[in-house]
Amino acid sequence: MSLAVMLKILRRHALMPALVLFQVALACAILCNVLFLVWQRVQPMVAPSGLAEDELVLVDQVTSRVRPWTGAEVRAGQLALSHAPGVRSASAALGLPMIGTMMIDYTLQSPRGVKVGVNGYFGEGLVNSLGLQLVAGRDFLPSEYRDFGVNHSSSGIPATSAAEPIIIPQSLATQLFGDQPAVGQILQVPDEPDGHGYQVVGVVRHLMRNQLDMATDGRADNTLLAAKRVGDTAMVGYAVRIDPAMREVALHGIREAIRQAFGPLLSDDIPVKITTYAERRHEALESARAALWLFAGVTLAVLVVTAIGIMGLTGFWVQRRTRQIGIQRALGARRSQVLRYFMVENLLIAGAGVLIGMALAYVANAVLMRHYELPRLPWAYLPIGGAVVLLLGQLAVWSPARRAADAPPVVATRSV
Numbered sequence: 001m002s003l004a005v006m007l008k009i010l011r012r013h014a015l016m017p018a019l020v021l022f023q024v025a026l027a028c029a030i031l032c033n034v035l036f037l038v039w040q041r042v043q044p045m046v047a048p049s050g051l052a053e054d055e056l057v058l059v060d061q062v063t064s065r066v067r068p069w070t071g072a073e074v075r076a077g078q079l080a081l082s083h084a085p086g087v088r089s090a091s092a093a094l095g096l097p098m099i100g101t102m103m104i105d106y107t108l109q110s111p112r113g114v115k116v117g118v119n120g121y122f123g124e125g126l127v128n129s130l131g132l133q134l135v136a137g138r139d140f141l142p143s144e145y146r147d148f149g150v151n152h153s154s155s156g157i158p159a160t161s162a163a164e165p166i167i168i169p170q171s172l173a174t175q176l177f178g179d180q181p182a183v184g185q186i187l188q189v190p191d192e193p194d195g196h197g198y199q200v201v202g203v204v205r206h207l208m209r210n211q212l213d214m215a216t217d218g219r220a221d222n223t224l225l226a227a228k229r230v231g232d233t234a235m236v237g238y239a240v241r242i243d244p245a246m247r248e249v250a251l252h253g254i255r256e257a258i259r260q261a262f263g264p265l266l267s268d269d270i271p272v273k274i275t276t277y278a279e280r281r282h283e284a285l286e287s288a289r290a291a292l293w294l295f296a297g298v299t300l301a302v303l304v305v306t307a308i309g310i311m312g313l314t315g316f317w318v319q320r321r322t323r324q325i326g327i328q329r330a331l332g333a334r335r336s337q338v339l340r341y342f343m344v345e346n347l348l349i350a351g352a353g354v355l356i357g358m359a360l361a362y363v364a365n366a367v368l369m370r371h372y373e374l375p376r377l378p379w380a381y382l383p384i385g386g387a388v389v390l391l392l393g394q395l396a397v398w399s400p401a402r403r404a405a406d407a408p409p410v411v412a413t414r415s416v
Contacts, residue, residue: 006345016317020310020346021353024389027306028357029364031299032385036365036377038295040216041288047220049097049277050169050206052131052241055088056277057254059238060099065267071147071231073262078124080257081240086250090240092230093123094148097130097208098277098284099237105211106224108187108198110176115190118172119209122148122228127167127204129239132225135170137183137202140227144201149231163199169207169221173200198224212284217375235270247276303392310396314346318404325404335405342401343394350393354386361385 010017062069062077069077074092081090095104104120126132127139144165163186173182188197207223209215214222230236242250254274258266266272275283318325325338365377 006341006348010345010349013317013320016313017349020313020349020393021356023306023309023313024350024353024393025357025360027302027392028354028385028389029360030302031389032358032361032381033365033368033377034295034299034302035385036381037374038292038299040375041292041295043217044212044215044220044288045285047208047215048206049208049281050130050132050204050221051097051208051277053277053281054244055131055241057240057242057251058096058099058273058275058277058280059240059254059258060096060101060273060275061235061270062237062258062262062272063235063267063270064262064265065269066265068149068232068234069236069262071149071229074230074233074236077236077258077261078238080261081238081254084240084250084253084257086243086246086253088241088243089125089129090238091123091125091129093121093126093237093239094228094230094233095119095121095210096237096239097121097210098212098280099210100212100284102235102237103211107190108176108224109190110187111185112178114176116172116175116222117214118168118222118224119211119214120224120226121207122226122230123239124229126225126239127202129241130207131241132167132204132207134167135203135205136181137167137200139202140165140167140225144227145229146227147231148228149233163197165201165227166198167202167204167225168200169204169223171206171218171221172223173203175218175222198226212288251276303388306389307392307396310346310350310393311400314342314397315400315403318342318400321404322407325407329407338405339401342397342404346393346397346401347390350390353393354390357389358382358386 059081078090078092081087084090095102104122106118106120107115108118109115123129124145127134146164166187168176168182176182176187177185182200182203185200186197187200189195204225206221207225208220209223240250240254242254251274258272258274262272328338361382362377365374368374369376
């Protein structure tokens with residue numbers, strides 16, 4: 001049967017094709033957006049951290065109940081942790097991966113005008129304590145560290161005529177400098193055109209940001225290490241690298257070191273959190289996992305409802321055209337021809353529905369962007385969602401089409 005005849009039949013019985021088309025379009029629009037949102041949640045989970053994860057213990061919320069910690073107390077705590085049994089190194093830090101209680105934001109601009117927003121981490125010796133892998137350049141020199149604190153006595157960086165040294169991940173270096181070597185390059189802050197800027201002294205393979213909702217679309221490594229030593233501060237954290245074979249001993253030693261160094265002044269309202277990196281990562285990604293399960297459920301429900309709908313509507317339509325099938329079979333039409341007819345017919349209807357659904361998906365995303373903080377739906381998700389729905393439609397129509405093709409001519413014509 002020619003395509004023109006097939007379209008003529010569809011126009012003559014427009015209700016059923018219209019219902020299938022509407023259902024396919026709606027499913028395609030929902031699926032494209034849900035697939036995009038699922039990938040947004042998955043990216044922080046699969047991004048490499050660059051850390052020595054099995055050796056890392058994070059100490060957070062070391063908070064005083066009476067006054068900010070002095071720089072001397074912060075360094076005393078670092079020294080006590082460094083000498084705890086099973087501990088290889090420890091660094092006081094402001095901002096750490098997977099810890100959202102303190103976030104430090106920078107906007108950097110490269111010489112070629114590329115601007116990138118990044119999360120910053122402060123702390124002495126963090127390259128070693130976090131287990132980062134240097135791929136170019138060097139670690140900070142002891143003389144490069146400057147105190148950074150919240151009180152007047154240690155706030156800000158002493159005036160210097162040189163650019164502040166920083167270490168950045170490899171992917172950030174590529175974003176900023178392309179194929180050029182990053183070490184030695186100067187970065188500026190867009191709001192401070194007369195500032196001395198930052199000089200890249202080292203490049204690490206990875207360093208994951210702690211603003212996890214921004215760790216998407218290749219931005220998971222948008223971070224920097226600054227050569228700043230933690231000074232006076234109301235709250236401090238520590239990155240502690242341990243011997244994994246002595247994990248329990250080290251955890252006990254870390255708790256004792258924190259108690260002895262800060263015990264009398266620790267806040268009762270904000271308890272100190274001492275966790276392995278794996279535990280902290282599990283906690284930090286909990287909401288993302290919940291959202292992922294929700295989206296997976298929505299996706300499954302959309303696919304199942306669409307398949308059932310297509311099967312039901314197509315089966316009903318096939319039943320109504322039993323006479324037509326019987327006549328075709330009596331005139332010599334083979335089973336394969338009947339089967340192919342219904343498959344091609346469904347492909348035409350579902351294909352039109354997919355095209356409409358892709359347009360609806362983009363419009364729906366634009367509406368959601370206007371009312372919620374959602375990124376724009378990339379074009380690549382449209383054909384992916386469309387292909388899934390199209391394949392599902394063909395699978396759903398297979399069973400009704402087989403039943404129609406298997407019907408003997410005498411049975412088909414008798415049922416009229």
